[in-house]
Each structure stands twice: as C-alpha cells, then as structure tokens.
Amino acid sequence: MRSDGPTGGWSAADLDAVDLDAVDLFDARFHAADDPHRVWAAMRRRAPLHRQELPDGRGFWSVTRYQDACRVLGNHREFTSERGSLLQQLGKGDAAAGKMLVATDPPRHGELRRPLRALFSGASLVAAEQRVRAAVDTLVRSVAEDGVWDVAEQAARLPMAAAAALMDLPEEDWPDLARWTDMAAAPEDPACRVGSSGATLAIAHHELFEYFAREARSRAGTEGEDLIRRLATMCVEGAALSRDEVVVNCYSVLLGANATTAHTAAGTVLALAHDPHMYRAVRENPDLVPALVEEGLRWTSAARSFLRHAVADVELSGGRVPAGDAVAVWVGSANRDETVFAEAERFVLPRADNRHIAFGYGPHYCLGAAVARMTLRILFEQIVALVEELEPAGPPRRLASNFVAGYTRLPVRTRLRARARSGMPTQARPL
Numbered sequence: 001m002r003s004d005g006p007t008g009g010w011s012a013a014d015l016d017a018v019d020l021d022a023v024d025l026f027d028a029r030f031h032a033a034d035d036p037h038r039v040w041a042a043m044r045r046r047a048p049l050h051r052q053e054l055p056d057g058r059g060f061w062s063v064t065r066y067q068d069a070c071r072v073l074g075n076h077r078e079f080t081s082e083r084g085s086l087l088q089q090l091g092k093g094d095a096a097a098g099k100m101l102v103a104t105d106p107p108r109h110g111e112l113r114r115p116l117r118a119l120f121s122g123a124s125l126v127a128a129e130q131r132v133r134a135a136v137d138t139l140v141r142s143v144a145e146d147g148v149w150d151v152a153e154q155a156a157r158l159p160m161a162a163a164a165a166l167m168d169l170p171e172e173d174w175p176d177l178a179r180w181t182d183m184a185a186a187p188e189d190p191a192c193r194v195g196s197s198g199a200t201l202a203i204a205h206h207e208l209f210e211y212f213a214r215e216a217r218s219r220a221g222t223e224g225e226d227l228i229r230r231l232a233t234m235c236v237e238g239a240a241l242s243r244d245e246v247v248v249n250c251y252s253v254l255l256g257a258n259a260t261t262a263h264t265a266a267g268t269v270l271a272l273a274h275d276p277h278m279y280r281a282v283r284e285n286p287d288l289v290p291a292l293v294e295e296g297l298r299w300t301s302a303a304r305s306f307l308r309h310a311v312a313d314v315e316l317s318g319g320r321v322p323a324g325d326a327v328a329v330w331v332g333s334a335n336r337d338e339t340v341f342a343e344a345e346r347f348v349l350p351r352a353d354n355r356h357i358a359f360g361y362g363p364h365y366c367l368g369a370a371v372a373r374m375t376l377r378i379l380f381e382q383i384v385a386l387v388e389e390l391e392p393a394g395p396p397r398r399l400a401s402n403f404v405a406g407y408t409r410l411p412v413r414t415r416l417r418a419r420a421r422s423g424m425p426t427q428a429r430p431l
C-alpha cells in the first residue's frame, strides 16, 4: 500500500485497523516517519472530529473532512485566527494577533489585505516573472546531464526569487533568508534544527525580524514600489502601521512563500517519477502543465495544517467543538476527501473540477497563490522541455513538521531529451 506514488487507496479493513487513540498528529516525528494519509482516511471515515490530548495537558481537535475544513477556515465568526494559526503555537497564543495578516480576523484583516493585493498580481507579477525565470534556469541547469537529481535540495531556493522580487531583496541575502525561514517553518527537522526546536524558532524569528526591521529603516522616505515600502506607508483603520506590524507581515510573506512552493514542486516531481505514462503525456502535451500544477498542489498540500480557535460552541461532522478549543484543519486530508474528489488517492491528470483547498479557503486564502502558480508553471514547462524520462532514484527523506508537508531529500534519475543533450535551447514557452 503506497500513497507516495500516484496510486494509493485503502480497504475499509485497512482503515478500521488504524488505532486512532495511538496516533500523534502533533509530533513532527510522526510526519517524518510516514505519510499521514492512511491515518487521515481512517479519521474521515471513523472520527471526523478527533480529539488529541498532549502529555503536557494541551489538547486540540482535528478536522479532516473537506466540508468541515472549509467551514473552519472560512468562517471567522465561529473560528478565530487571533490565537495562533499554526499548531506549533498551541497553548501559547499569538503575539502578532491583530498585526499580522494571517493572525488577524475581519474586518481589520480586510483593511490590512486590500492595499497589498495589487503587489501580488498584475504588473508586479509580470515583473516577478523575470526573476522567477532566471531562478528556474539556474535550477534546471542542475539537471545538466543524465544522472541523479535531488529535487528537494535544488528546488529549495526557488521561491526566494519570487518573494525577493516582491520585496526587492538583494540576492546576496537569499541564502540566509531561506535558511531562517526553513528553521521557522520546521524547527524540529534535523536538517533545520540548531539545538532545541524552541531555540531554533527563537533564532529564526530574531534574525528575520532584525533583518526586516533594518530593511524597513533603510527604505524609510525613499522611492520604490515593493512590499516593504507599501507596508511602511499604508494606513489601516486611519493609522499607519507600526514598525512591528511592518516586520511581522514581511516575515509572514517570506515564510508563506518559502515554506511551501518548493515542496509542492518536489511532491509533483515525485508523482511524475512514479508514473512514466503520465510524465510522457505532459512532455508530449505541455498544455497539460497548468492542470499538472493544480493536481500537484492538491496532491502535495504543502501547507499541511492550520489552526483556529472556536469562538462559540460549534457543531461539526462528528460532534461539538466547545468555545475556546483549538481546532487543527488538516488541509492534506480535506484535499483527498473521497466525497469531493473522484479517485481522491490517485494523482489524476487532468482532473476535472479540481476544487482543492491547498491555498486555504475564505478570507485568508493565500495572498501568494498567483505567484506560486506562476513559479510552478514555469518550472514544469522547463522540466518537460529538458527531461525525456524521470524515475525515483532512492528513498525520499520527509520533513519533520506538522505544518509543512515536504522532503529534505528526493533523488530522481533523469534522462535528458536529445536536443537538450546536444546543447540546443529548450522550448519553454512564455506564459
């Protein structure tokens, strides 16, 4: 039974055999050891509202069905984002509540988001595309000859190009920024950890906050159209943002971009490597790339979970969440809900009516969705123009994180197309 590859799927007996009382979805090691899809399928079937208590007394509900996930993410009157939106914040609250977009409820959330929207679309997106193309060119050059390509390692720096374009960040700073956001997104993973996970998170926050505070200071009063300057000059509810508010929103955008896009790329490459027929179909018909990107987003669901807290008692499938309790929405599970997606455990290309919620649902719907889609589309257009065949070349290593679904190692063997081998330019098409 495999759910890493493009098939997967379990019998009722398989799902009934899962001991849900023993499952620890909070523990990053659980996510590093295996993929959680069998456990989630069992929860959707037997316990769509599942309670987990931690040894230290904290506890949370898990929501795994699509309709419940949309309700929790989409209804801020029932579920607030202001007490932490990540499981790692459980029981700690959120110092950025009401300041950072993702930790602010409407109506203030809308006031904060509206002036930023233009920077993630239209002319800004076109300008970012140039930087993304250059980064994709560098990335695909790492598949320079037939051999083994570690997609996880090579794709890791890709989203930095897009985020840096939006924020006008100098290229020499990218490696540090990418390392600190990795540490913030997955502080428990051995590849990111510096000492304890708490220390890792503290270092990452300190470095990133200091960095953006310096950038905001040095740009004050200077001309330019980038996210840092926009945050520093805009008004919300009649008042300018404080330096603190500027800094936490820069942090959030960088984390949003870096923690997710590369893992979606890697997860999609893995699905293609497991299914040579599917890879050939895209290679022979690159018009399938947009559908590949959408199915890769659903399949990978790189943002694994988001947290909310119930504002009042709320009835969901399987029971009642009491006011004040924490609820974890498992996005990856909702995206494989068999009542919404036909052959939900298969990577289907093209998939009709792909209503995935990989970018979330409701007011906090990902601000960078168009940027992520553009980055992934350019990447896969280049890959299919260059690579004749892909196959797995060794076991992947999963990221230890209850927040991000991804890999820190993902070797695939590539055979280049004849014209790529002879040095002819590839045929990646402009968007």
Ligand code: HEM
Pocket (backbone or CB within 6 Å): 073, 081, 085, 101, 102, 103, 113, 159, 162, 163, 166, 252, 253, 254, 256, 257, 258, 260, 261, 264, 297, 301, 302, 303, 306, 331, 357, 358, 359, 360, 361, 363, 364, 365, 366, 367, 368, 369, 371, 372
């Ligand atoms: C494949 C890539 C991506 C995935 C899967 C993803 C996923 C998500 C999800 C699920 C949310 C909703 C959070 C919630 O409901 O609490 C979100 C929000 C957000 N994302 Fe993304 N994201 C991606 C790429 C990006 C990029 C490239 C950027 C920036 C350039 C970005 C910036 C943000 C921001 C700022 C928010 C907060 C929006 C708000 O609260 O109104 N994301 N993202």
